[in-house]
Amino acid sequence: MNPISIKLVFDLATDKEEHELYELHKKYRLTPTEIKEAVAFLSEQKVIDHNGRFFKLSKNLTGSQLSVIYNAIVARSLELDKLEIQKIIDKAKPTTELYKPNLEIIDETLRLD
Amino acid sequence: MFIKTEITSEDDFYSLDSLSKELPWLDDREYQSGILALWEELKDDESKKLVIDLLKRLKHLNDKCMNNNAYKIVDKIKEWEIKADNVVLVATSDGDEIDGSVAGLQFLKNKLATLEGWSEKLLFSNFEAALDDIKRGITEVLIFDDFIGSGKTMVNKLEVFKSKLNESDIEGVHFRILGFAAMEHGIQHINDNLDLSIFCPVTLKKGISDYEAEEADEYKSLMVGLESNLQKKYEGLKIKDFSLGYKESETLYQVYGNNCSNNVFPLFWWPKKKGGKPRNTLFRRLR
Numbered sequence: 001m002n003p004i005s006i007k008l009v010f011d012l013a014t015d016k017e018e019h020e021l022y023e024l025h026k027k028y029r030l031t032p033t034e035i036k037e038a039v040a041f042l043s044e045q046k047v048i049d050h051n052g053r054f055f056k057l058s059k060n061l062t063g064s065q066l067s068v069i070y071n072a073i074v075a076r077s078l079e080l081d082k083l084e085i086q087k088i089i090d091k092a093k094p095t096t097e098l099y100k101p102n103l104e105i106i107d108e109t110l111r112l113d
Numbered sequence: 114m115f116i117k118t119e120i121t122s123e124d125d126f127y128s129l130d131s132l133s134k135e136l137p138w139l140d141d142r143e144y145q146s147g148i149l150a151l152w153e154e155l156k157d158d159e160s161k162k163l164v165i166d167l168l169k170r171l172k173h174l175n176d177k178c179m180n181n182n183a184y185k186i187v188d189k190i191k192e193w194e195i196k197a198d199n200v201v202l203v204a205t206s207d208g209d210e211i212d213g214s215v216a217g218l219q220f221l222k223n224k225l226a227t228l229e230g231w232s233e234k235l236l237f238s239n240f241e242a243a244l245d246d247i248k249r250g251i252t253e254v255l256i257f258d259d260f261i262g263s264g265k266t267m268v269n270k271l272e273v274f275k276s277k278l279n280e281s282d283i284e285g286v287h288f289r290i291l292g293f294a295a296m297e298h299g300i301q302h303i304n305d306n307l308d309l310s311i312f313c314p315v316t317l318k319k320g321i322s323d324y325e326a327e328e329a330d331e332y333k334s335l336m337v338g339l340e341s342n343l344q345k346k347y348e349g350l351k352i353k354d355f356s357l358g359y360k361e362s363e364t365l366y367q368v369y370g371n372n373c374s375n376n377v378f379p380l381f382w383w384p385k386k387k388g389g390k391p392r393n394t395l396f397r398r399l400r
Contacts, residue, residue: 032130
């Protein structure tokens with residue numbers, strides 16, 4: 001089971017609208033087999049309601065269902081994102097370089113003055 | 114290299130999904146990206162129908178099928194009542210080449226262990242390597258090839274080897290041929306030219322000629338038309354030598370995860386498009 005396929009099916013379903021299997025192919029270039037495997041898995045976990053060519057997010061997902069989804073997608077390979085990730089790494093400052101902290105992102109309750 | 118999956122139309126997407134239900138072997142990561150790419154190349158319904166017909170005729174073997182076939186070969190050796198102290202099993206590779214016959218022999222080893230007295234010392238990768246044992250008086254020679262296409266290579270190699278034995282004044286050697294699969298016309302060619310027994314658990318008809326009566330020529334022309342969209346030359350090979358499969362074998366056979374035979378229609382494995390762009394092929398063949 002490919003974690004990326006599961007994530008993409010889940011991502012598409014999060015708008016709570018009904019979607020067609022073909023959308024996953026057209027949008028993400030998943031193959032019919034990849035789509036069927038991911039949809040079958042999420043349907044089995046009752047995360048999505050699957051009916052023929054269509055699927056949508058189930059109502060009222062429980063904490064344990066979210067846990068199943070998290071565990072299914074957390075270890076995904078980032079092969080396809082590798083180039084984008086490398087661009088971010090390249091832009092990053094060296095760990096030894098001095099910089100001015102952005103205090104705006106610190107919660108107000110933690111500030112002393 | 115990462116080869117992207119082609120986007121196909123909605124109709125083709127669902128018809129390929131239906132085809133995968135009919136042909137479960139196709140419903141696999143190994144083939145899904147390749148079949149979508151192939152569909153992208155097929156521009157009309159006629160071509161798609163031809164390819165669907167061919168895929169339905171294709172014999173696809175997985176590991177379990179291959180294992181069963183290996184047992185059938187061992188059963189045949191038992192049936193022939195060949196004694197371990199008077200036999201060599203020889204693959205048909207050229208010299209030190211690693212090819213399908215050697216890989217097939219390696220696969221057979223595990224099953225040969227069920228035969229009394231057999232050891233790996235009875236197995237050879239080519240005729241030359243087995244020559245010394247034959248000179249020492251072995252009279253039963255089992256020749257093994259994983260796939261027999263036109264049968265011409267087998268006949269040529271065996272005739273050359275027989276003449277070598279004659280040069281060394283070796284007589285009374287009895288040859289038999291074993292293989293995992295063979296084309297029916299290849300077996301016929303061997304039977305027409307050599308007087309020996311052959312056993313292959315899988316035998317195959319020509320993918321178009323042996324299935325179609327009146328429309329065979331039309332379908333072959335259609336396939337040749339599809340081949341014209343492939344690069345004419347690839348690493349010293351000419352597509353015209355592989356038109357409809359090597360020696361026009363029209364083979365429809367694939368072992369899961371294995372190198373595709375050059376007897377298979379090149380539409381399924383030829384790696385470049387006309388103009389030199391790489392193809393994401395259904396089957397792969399390392400030359």
